[in-house]
Amino acid sequence: MRKKLRAKICLLAGALLCVAPQSWAAAPSARAHDEAMADPAYQVLVFSKTAGFRHSSIDDGIAALRDLGAANNFTVTATEDAQAFAAGNLAQYEAIVFLSTTGDVMNGTQQAAMEQYIEEGGGYVGVHAAADTEYEWPFYEGLAGALFHSHPAVQQATVEVEDRAHDATAHLGRTWQRTDEWYNYRTDPRATAHVLASLDESSYSGGNMNGDHPIAWCKDYAGGRAFYTGGGHTDESYADPAFRRHLLGGIRWAAGMTEADCRPETGYRPLFDGTGTSGWKQAGPGGFTLADGTLTSHGGLGMYWYQAEELTGDYSLKLDWKVSGDDNSGVLVGFPASDDPWSAVDNGYEIQIDATDTPDRTTGSVYGFQSADTAARDAALNPPGEWNTYEIRVTGERLELFLNGRKINDFTNTDPARSLKQGHIGIQNHGDGDEAAFRDIRVKQSGGGTPGQRSGAVKGVNGKCLDVDGAQTADGTEIQLWTCNNTSAQTWTTTGTGTGALKALGKCLDVSGGATADGTRIQLWTCNNTAAQTWTPQPDGTLRNPRSGKCLDASGGTWNDGTPVHLWTCHTGPNQKWTLP
Missing domain, CATH: 3.40.50.880 (Class I glutamine amidotransferase (GATase) domain)
Structure with a gap:
């Protein structure tokens, strides 16, 4: 193998402390980096x-x-x-x-x-x-x-x-x-x-x-x-x-003086492409400033999370990040909807960005759970002032982490209170003095993902939410109205572009037995791409099952927590009006 001079010098000095360029001059006569920060000859x-x-x-x-x-x-x-x-x-x-x-x-x-x-x-x-x-x-x-x-x-x-x-x-x-x-x-x-x-x-x-x-x-x-x-x-x-x-x-x-993820990349869709922050929400103090297509953290401890969609099933999440020095930040995955940044830390997993800490809390670690392969991490890591790319690949309860195209961590969740199979993603603003920048956050789900897909609450009559009874995942679980609470039992994923399935907890909103009679039970069921699981939003706010030509309806004339939903002839009353994510 040919020598990679920069990597060799960084390893001798301790890669996480390796000094590197923090800004680049565009003018051809200007030095690209300070004298003390230059690449090796x-x-x-x-x-x-x-x-x-x-x-x-x-x-x-x-x-x-x-x-x-x-x-x-x-x-x-x-x-x-x-x-x-x-x-x-x-x-x-x-x-x-x-x-x-x-x-x-x-x-x-x-x-x-x-x-x-x-x-x-x-x-x-x-x-x-x-x-x-x-x-x-x-x-x-x-x-x-x-x-x-x-x-x-x-x-x-x-x-x-x-x-x-x-x-x-x-x-x-x-x-x-x-x-x-x-x-x-x-x-x-x-x-x-x-x-x-x-x-x-x-x-x-x-x-x-x-x-x-x-x-x-x-x-x-x-x-x-x-x-x-x-x-x-x-x-x-x-x-x-x-x-x-x-x-x-x-x-x-x-020449090997800087690292990048140069693997072919197709099938990803943007969650943040630099043009706006639709679907994102700040949790906790501090926040992020958007300029030049870049989100830059300030203050904290807080989190900017993608509330518009809960990722379910297998997926690959990619994003670009940069720090200016020994800054602290992270990428959070697999957490339930919440405006409390600590909820994401306590109920999901944080992929750490931090140059100097204990091995299970430095760059590339699953924070508090598993250190990165430090030799692989050091060889792949660009120092402060240069951009890095993370790929967080989730397959079931397995999380693989790639830094600039190199695998540096392989972690499997065994905590029954947490799950990588579903949850939101976010980026952390750690606190005053910790500045981290992020660009181009994108995702590819199993099968390439669905453009236009959105996740969140489905709200109905009296401002209540479509809810999976007890957050149970067994086939046949009842679907009901309940006071909105931002839990996974009320997080539904839709294509957002027309006819398709509505999914929660990894399963689909289903007309029992594919029946068409008024009063047919609506339930949670394993997704099967049948007409019983197909719903079309209408301009009048109703949600119609094309097979039956009937609407999703909150049963009865008063609507409280626990009111079941069923299939019913469309009449556009308030108990048939739904607001999708």
């Missing part, structure tokens, strides 16, 4: 041989990379001599940049040396026409991620930034207006690479990738790391501070 090879079209911007690109190296502690060796690709020579470089190479630029021996370099942990950075290179070398196509198909004229387009945690894109906003030559690719790299940014094909002319048009991505490949950006055709690109910072982040990641 390393070397980068820039290869720009062309056997096809030659870009006039190559010279500007080399000059920009030399400037970046001088400001960020790496040395650039630029060459167009493919004889540099010899195993003994490549070993000195932490990353190799293919700068707008074109055509067949390497022979078989040189290709073999490059393959060995990657397999031993080397880093690849492809810029623009690097995708127009080595079409007959399958290893290279996998390394680059996708190969060139065609391009329209140089023009401005909107770049949609999909990942704002990776060092190559964390400095950007949600969108980035750029003028460049926008490549179309022969294949979509999304299935095999982690897409960092894509093009809005409606913002320019000539895109042919059917609306899914990645333009920058990263991936772990054959033992090494690969980063590609489609930008960089124009001379002006290399004078653009934002593009230069984009290149720097790609080089730093490929």
Whole structure:
């Protein structure tokens, strides 16, 4: 395995105390980090041989990379001599940049040396026409991620930034207006690479990738790391501070100076995407400030929790986080609805963010229950000032935690008073002086999740809530009205977009026996996708079962705690009006 200089130094110093950059200057002449916080010195090879079209911007690109190296502690060796690709020579470089190479630029021996370099942990950075290179070398196509198909004229387009945690894109906003030559690719790299940014094909002319048009991505490949950006055709690109910072982040990641989750990612839906906080609620003192698509904590101890939905069943929760120093925060999962932040701590589980504490209370631990694998954690952790990505993967009562794509904890709940199978999620604001920032909170549920899905109380007549009797989960449990109390027995999940099931406690609202007669019992039952479990919200506020054409009805003429609900001919009276989450 190739050495990773930064990781090695951090481990010697104690990774959690390893000093690292806390802010990044965009201007090309400014140092990316303070003198005392610089990456360890390393070397980068820039290869720009062309056997096809030659870009006039190559010279500007080399000059920009030399400037970046001088400001960020790496040395650039630029060459167009493919004889540099010899195993003994490549070993000195932490990353190799293919700068707008074109055509067949390497022979078989040189290709073999490059393959060995990657397999031993080397880093690849492809810029623009690097995708127009080595079409007959399958290893290279996998390394680059996708190969060139065609391009329209140089023009401005909107770049949609999909990942704002990776060092190559964390400095950007949600969108980035750029003028460049926008490549179309022969294949979509999304299935095999982690897409960092894509093009809005409606913002320019000539895109042919059917609306899914990645333009920058990263991936772990054959033992090494690969980063590609489609930008960089124009001379002006290399004078653009934002593009230069984009290149720097790609080089730093490929060289192992920073970590990121570069696994392919599909099927997630946002709980917080930076544009607003609908569905979120503060519990306890302090709170979070929203700016630049980022939630930043202040005061506390409190919690910002997603009250709009209780996650049930198996799911993967991802979010990006950053601290500025030895700050304390955490991600809470599996807790019942509550405006008391301590209820979440006492009834759910906290995935800790804190640099210095006991092993079961430091970053990556399940707070108070299980320490992270500290060696794996230290190798994966970015220090204060840099973004990290957590994946919290819940399967039944098992919780697996991934930090920047590496598994660092594997915990199984055995406490009968707690359950990971259902509950809300939240982020903690720990107290004065503890500042933590969060971006891009997203979830993928078993089967990919349901877009538009919402969870919360279903409220009916007299302001009372639809309730599972005694919070029992046995098939046939009665459904009733009860004073609203924010418990899981009153937390229902709906698609929120029309006809579908209503779920609570992992089971479905069901018409007993699929019958259609007035007075048919409504119960909780194992979900089975039948017509007896299908409900359609109507514009008049009623909730109709399409099979029977009848409505969910609170029985009788007075409605108190314990009043059962049943099926009844629709009449739009107050006992048939329901407010969904």
